[in-house]
Amino acid sequence: MVRKVAFKDFDKTVKHGDWVIDFYTDHCGPCKMLDVVIDEVLLDNPIVNLAKCNIEDDPEYVQRFEVDGTPTVLFYHEGIEKQRFVGAQDKETIVKCLSVSMYD
Amino acid sequence: MFDVAIIGSGPAGISAALTLQARGKNFVWFGSKQFSPKVRAAEKIRNYPGLSNVSGEELEKAFRQQIDAMDIKITEKTVTGIYRVRDHYSVLCDQEITNAYAVILTTGVTSVKPIPGELEYVGKGVSYCATCDGFLYKGKTIAIVCTSKDLEHEISFLAELAGKVYLIPLYKDVTVSGENIEIIQEMPKEIMGEKKAERLCFAEHEVAVDGIFMLKDAVSPSVLVKGIAEEGGHIAVDRRCATNLPGCYAAGDCTGRPYQYAKAAGEGNVAAHSALDYLAQNGYKTVKAFGKPQTLEELIDAIDRSRLPDDAHIEKIMLRRLTEGAFDLIPLSEGDKAVNGDVVTFSVTGGEGRYEKENLRLTLGQGIYDSTIENTMVGKTAGDVLKVTVGKRKLTIVIHEICRKQIPVMTDDMVKAQHIENVTNLEQFREVLKEEMTMNEIYTITGEIIQELMENIPEPEYDEETLAILGQLEIGFFDKQFKENKGKTLDEMTSEEMKEELGCSTKEEFTCGRHEWYKIKIKQCCALSQALHIELKDQYDFRSNYEALGLLQMKVVEVIKAGLTGGENYGS
Numbered sequence: 001m002v003r004k005v006a007f008k009d010f011d012k013t014v015k016h017g018d019w020v021i022d023f024y025t026d027h028c029g030p031c032k033m034l035d036v037v038i039d040e041v042l043l044d045n046p047i048v049n050l051a052k053c054n055i056e057d058d059p060e061y062v063q064r065f066e067v068d069g070t071p072t073v074l075f076y077h078e079g080i081e082k083q084r085f086v087g088a089q090d091k092e093t094i095v096k097c098l099s100v101s102m103y104d
Numbered sequence: 105m106f107d108v109a110i111i112g113s114g115p116a117g118i119s120a121a122l123t124l125q126a127r128g129k130n131f132v133w134f135g136s137k138q139f140s141p142k143v144r145a146a147e148k149i150r151n152y153p154g155l156s157n158v159s160g161e162e163l164e165k166a167f168r169q170q171i172d173a174m175d176i177k178i179t180e181k182t183v184t185g186i187y188r189v190r191d192h193y194s195v196l197c198d199q200e201i202t203n204a205y206a207v208i209l210t211t212g213v214t215s216v217k218p219i220p221g222e223l224e225y226v227g228k229g230v231s232y233c234a235t236c237d238g239f240l241y242k243g244k245t246i247a248i249v250c251t252s253k254d255l256e257h258e259i260s261f262l263a264e265l266a267g268k269v270y271l272i273p274l275y276k277d278v279t280v281s282g283e284n285i286e287i288i289q290e291m292p293k294e295i296m297g298e299k300k301a302e303r304l305c306f307a308e309h310e311v312a313v314d315g316i317f318m319l320k321d322a323v324s325p326s327v328l329v330k331g332i333a334e335e336g337g338h339i340a341v342d343r344r345c346a347t348n349l350p351g352c353y354a355a356g357d358c359t360g361r362p363y364q365y366a367k368a369a370g371e372g373n374v375a376a377h378s379a380l381d382y383l384a385q386n387g388y389k390t391v392k393a394f395g396k397p398q399t400l401e402e403l404i405d406a407i408d409r410s411r412l413p414d415d416a417h418i419e420k421i422m423l424r425r426l427t428e429g430a431f432d433l434i435p436l437s438e439g440d441k442a443v444n445g446d447v448v449t450f451s452v453t454g455g456e457g458r459y460e461k462e463n464l465r466l467t468l469g470q471g472i473y474d475s476t477i478e479n480t481m482v483g484k485t486a487g488d489v490l491k492v493t494v495g496k497r498k499l500t501i502v503i504h505e506i507c508r509k510q511i512p513v514m515t516d517d518m519v520k521a522q523h524i525e526n527v528t529n530l531e532q533f534r535e536v537l538k539e540e541m542t543m544n545e546i547y548t549i550t551g552e553i554i555q556e557l558m559e560n561i562p563e564p565e566y567d568e569e570t571l572a573i574l575g576q577l578e579i580g581f582f583d584k585q586f587k588e589n590k591g592k593t594l595d596e597m598t599s600e601e602m603k604e605e606l607g608c609s610t611k612e613e614f615t616c617g618r619h620e621w622y623k624i625k626i627k628q629c630c631a632l633s634q635a636l637h638i639e640l641k642d643q644y645d646f647r648s649n650y651e652a653l654g655l656l657q658m659k660v661v662e663v664i665k666a667g668l669t670g671g672e673n674y675g676s
Contacts, residue, residue: 001430028236029199033187036194045467046431046509047447056239068300068315069227070236086227088185090330099472103458 002042005051007058014051014076018102020094021051021074023067030088031071037091038073041098048098075101105203105390106132108379109195111183112210114140115365116356118167119372120208120379125174127380130392132202134195137178139164140212143365152365163365177559182321184233186329188349191386198235205388206351206379209329209339210372213357214322216251216274221295222318229301230316232323234258237315243267244314247304249274249292252321256280262317264607270304270311325358336360345375351382398560400635400660403553404667411549412668413541422530422537423511426518433507441483442506444469448481449505455497463504477501546668550661557631564630566623570647574622575615577650582606625653632656636663 005013014021020038024031042050055061055070065074068086075083075097082101085093108124110117113135124131138144146160155166171178181197186207195202222230231237238261247270248259259280263269269285271278272292294305295316303310325332325339333340333348338360345353355371357363383389391408398406413421433447442448451462458464458473466473468481480492481503490501516529527533583593586605594602599609608614629646636659638644646652 001428002424003428025236025239027199028233029196029201030185030233030236032199032201033185033194033196036189037187040190042429044445044470045472046433047465047467050429062240067240068229068237069231070233070240072227088187088330090187092331095470095472102466103461103464103473 002050002052005053007053007060007064010051010053010061011079014049015079017049017078018047018098019049019051019076020098021053021076023053023055023061023065023070023072023074025054025056025070028070034071034073034088037088037094041091041094045098048102073097077101105192105205106130107204107383107388107390108132108206108208108376109134109193109202109204110208110210111135111186111195112212112356112358113137113178114143114210114212114356114368115167116210116212116358116368116372116375117208118171119369120210120355120376121176121372122170122174123373123376124379125176127376129380129383130390132195132204133176133178134181134183134197135178137180139167142212143167149365183328184323188331188352191388193351205386205390206353206382207329208372208375208379209325209347209352209354209358210356210368210375211322211325211328211358213338213363214320214324216320216322218324219249219292219295219318221301225295225297225301225316228299229297229314230295230318232318232320232327234262234317234319237317238262238265241266241315245312246270247272247292247311247313247316248319249316250319251275252319253277253279254321255319258317258319259285270313272304325354343374344378345371346378351379351386353378398556400553400557400663401667403556404664407549407553407668409668411545413538413545418534418538418541421541422534423514425537426514426522426533427512430512432510432512434510436486436506436508439485440506441485442468442481442503444482445509447507447509448503449507450481450501450503452477452499452501454499455494459494459497459499542669543665546661546665549668550657550664553664554628554632554657554660557635558627561627561631561634564627566626570626571619571622572615573647574625575618577648578618579611579615581650629653629656632660636660 003013022038038050042048053061055067061067071088072086073084074081083097085097107129108131110120110131110133113133117133117135118139121133143164144160149158149160149163152158152163155163181200183195183197185196187194187196192203192205193207195204195207242265244266245268246262246266248262249272250259251274253275256279259271263282263285267284271285271287272290273287278287288306290306292304292306295301296303296305301313301316303312304316326334329349329352331349332352339347339354339358341347341354341359345355345359347354353375355375356368359371446468447465448468449463449465452459452464466478468478471478474494476494477492480490484490484503486503486506488503492499492501514530519530519533520528524536527536579594587593594611603609606614608617625646629640629652633640633644633656636656638656638659640646643649643655644652
């Protein structure tokens, strides 16, 4: 499932299951690149969900999650942050983070 | 999509471009139309075969003549990232993405090394991208280290957002300034901080910052191309100029010493041939969109019709929108065997960490959990107990359930949940989506065609009087807007209020700063009037109507839409 999530809905949305949290803005080139790569991963993994969080629409995300660069991606398992990275990364990095987040 | 993207316009890039053009390939070439400053600056070159004892300027001239004679175009955009996606590469220029099957890197070497601490704090207070991260520092204190005059517009952009800016210009002739900009003419020594970058340190002093922007016109290869292998500070290549990434080649100074023009030209040729082999082996071929200057009709004809969404694509997007990309997971019937792609729920004992857990779920065949175990699960059914050895661990796995991905059925209720006015069933939603997706692509195509039309006309005359008139028209437009929204015209505002709305304290300052944009407006009006055979008078006269360009653009969109969609039955 892919959903754009507003700050007020965040906790209840990602409480259960495996979520990739994508902090992005509309004018960020690397974010658009990352979208393509994450899309590929999600297509192959139906049990992973994506929460798209626009940090210009919801600046409260920036302080709560200490977002220092765009894009910032978090990996959540059952409501807990297990991994994160900053900047557009390749598929290998995303898969490695997923592995740790889902199973370790 | 292009066959090849060449990044860099020094001798290596030039050589690669000449070779690809001679072989009729559809390639895009990113670089400066001034080629390389390193060529221009050379006094005398004695060892370039064929050109005896030339100056750098003469060599550059020879390059230019050859490029022009072969009708090769350079796209002047700065490449900020290159990513491998499935079977091709996506080249990112700020926010624009260009795709190509193969990439040739001829990016040269830069003498600007990272500052101590720079690489450690990337993403933790250090950023290379003003448009991505500028917003995070609204009202805060930042330092900007800038290596090139060409990036001054980014400095201005950041200075408008930030509260205070320490600017460290590593180039000559600084023309950017502002109330909140303090210039430090010193080389920064180190970036320091605890969990993130907090201080920029110089020889004798330091400044406290919330963030640091490194604005460079050249980034190191490992930052530019994710996953590329380097060696001794250069891109690692074999004798065929191939890097570790398939379809990615490198040539010239960026692959190492000797830093010589003849070596760069040689490698550019080798890299181009390797790229040609790669394209042939994989059967990759794209169609050249635009060649010589053409009429609007010819340009429309040259557009690849498959760019417009067909029924299958529309259905796919419709499904994604209505179901939020979620699949139904249907448990297999008794006796059905698992295949790759199925979702397995299982428990595992006999190991530690992930090998000692209950009720885990995985998607078979992805290798995200464990490839060995996943392979053993293929062909099994719910209720099976497996004994698997992974390394030294002897594991027992119990399969609880196996589910298969199923595409959900779309319903009118899903459409109603979208809350779109007048759209309550699948048929209506499909129509709306088709129109939206088709127009999005048509707008993109329009942008490309307008760009092409602009490149094919000579530069018009720009006189001060016309520029002043355009300034007045724009002010008139803003006055109307501000009167409606804020109840005041610009004349009725204080200079503080004007600064907030326009970024300048007087109307004159504002319109003077807009001259480059007015020139583009004039050129585009000329190009479009020629292409559409419409005279620039009455509502299309940009000297009397502020909306003239907008009207011309809408006309172009109409013509392109008619040309590409013709009747009712395109794309089925």
